[in-house]
Amino acid sequence: MTAKTLYDKLWESHVVHQEADGTALIWIDRHLVHEVTSPQAFEGLKLAGRKPWRVQSILAVPDHNVPTTDRSHGIADPVSRLQVETLDQNCADFGVTEFKMNDTRQGIVHVIGPEQGATLPGMTVVCGDSHTSTHGAFGALAHGIGTSEVEHVLATQCLVAKKSKAMLVRVEGQLQKGVTAKDIALAVIGKIGTAGGTGYAIEFAGSAIRALSMEGRMTLCNMAIEAGARAGMVAVDETTIDYVKGRPFSPTADQWNAAVAYWRTLHSDEGASFDAVIELKAEEIQPQVTWGTSPEMVVGVDGRVPDLSQAKDDVQRGDWERAYAYMGIEANMPISDIRVDKVFIGSCTNSRIEDLRAAAVVARGKKVAANVKLAMVVPGSGLVKAQAEAEGLDKVFKDAGFEWREPGCSMCLAMNADRLEPGERCASTSNRNFEGRQGQGGRTHLVSPEMAAAAAIAGHFVDVRQIV
């Protein structure tokens, strides 16, 4: 039998039908839904007189529009409120399980799925959100879909898809202290570019990946989409199985044993071949800081903003020039000279308990620098928030001068009230530094939670390896 990749196994086990040109219908096990990309899909379903094929496969949560401050009076912005109410109504109409805004289980869709055990190894997971790649950390095939596809999955439990090529990103060795999964993700994107993974499903492997916690693996797979890959994944091992065990939606008793036996087969076989292989040495990865308006515009913290002579062609030179101007920085500027106005610790990339613990280690007993106008911590879910509070992390942050907020997407994309003002510069643990992403004219530098906390304390970027 030929050796198979993890991706081959996940794909083949879900093919319902295949056309001659390779277009297939693949079965979807889990459909996560949020308020922004679902209203038009539910409307389409209703107009056609259809019902969800398997309503139990759906889990819904409002996350993008919810306020991160006191919610007891609802959402002030009427447009945001209508979108969340529309989700509530659609879920009620079709009998979809929803964690509403004031449910403690509410949070960012990519945080709550795994937290609830609603994401399991071997599943196909979709959501109308590009960062659905996050769930691949569990040895699942997970990708973001558009709204028409949300409606399609609702109506048919299948997705029309074509198999991607397979890329292996192998990271061997041991990360330095203070270097995280976020830095691996940014280093990979720096190496292959934001289109480097286009057309591929990426499997992350190697000893440095095996050593990551599930939180770290989720951070890494989360950013596969920033490398252009629709799906990222990591093979199942003991870390995966330990994490899944005992969660509300996880199997129990005999079914648990049968499931685990199957899950243990979810890895690439020895000798499986990939269409592309990228290798990194863990020891060489530094804490990363993006300097521009694309995640591929990234350097190590002790580096400098590159100058135009380093650009690969005219198109990139043009991009860099626009990025310097938008970001208000200059070529050759040391990264450590970049001062920040705001700090955001949160998003589906870095808002899990481990992220908050790591940031708290840096913030403990320190004070946010005077030039930092706002430093905020937004837990990924109500349960993460409760856990952090049980560990006293909220107090560490508040004592240091950070704001401690309610869970949601928040300033990752600034659809709610949390945003940057024009020209403001932010150290952010989110995943996109596009123009205007965190507010029109806002300037985003992507970093790990440790690096964000360190920047809040110092008022500019510093090498967190010298602190932890």
Added chain:
Amino acid sequence: MQAFTTLNGLVAPLDRANVDTDAIIPKQFLKSIKRSGFGPNAFDEWRYLDHGEPGMDNSVRPLNPDFVLNQPRFQGASVLLTRENFGCGSSREHAPWALLDYGFRAIIAPSFADIFFNNCFKNGILPIRMDAAIVDELFREVAANEGYRLTIDLEKQTVTTPSGRSIAFDVDAHRKYCLLNGFDDIGLTLRHVDEIRAFEAKYRIEQPWLFNQ
């Protein structure tokens, strides 16, 4: 979905790589629960000098004269010519909705982001991948010739320039079929309803733990 067969359209050049979906339609407009009406806010932050919010009267907002789509010669364009990795970023289908509502029916670029590419086909927009060198030539021709139009024939899979040069392009058979006929995927998929049911029945036995919740 609106079918796409042939198009003879004015070409607008957007000379940037990595144009992301946040640029195509900024997040504040994603709060709409409708599929239509996004056109006036396509490229909002580049197109207008003020900050746009839902509900504004876009016809009275100050236009950015430096933004290429605002130039008089590109008014009425239905073909967008752009650079690599167009549509990267989020999965928001609001991006193709905005481009379609603006009037674009075809987009030519060296490469596209996967989800965006896919979303275009679901909305009657034809995204065409073309060699970077050819895209470069097209940019030069558009710059040199006011009123530059391309003729796109999906059936024949060709793009024809005003000088009569015909350039072939690739498109998946399934996508082409749907686009030519204006078919939506759900109707097509439901033709396989028996296969889906059979798969589900078998799968329930193999992985019963997936059917508990």
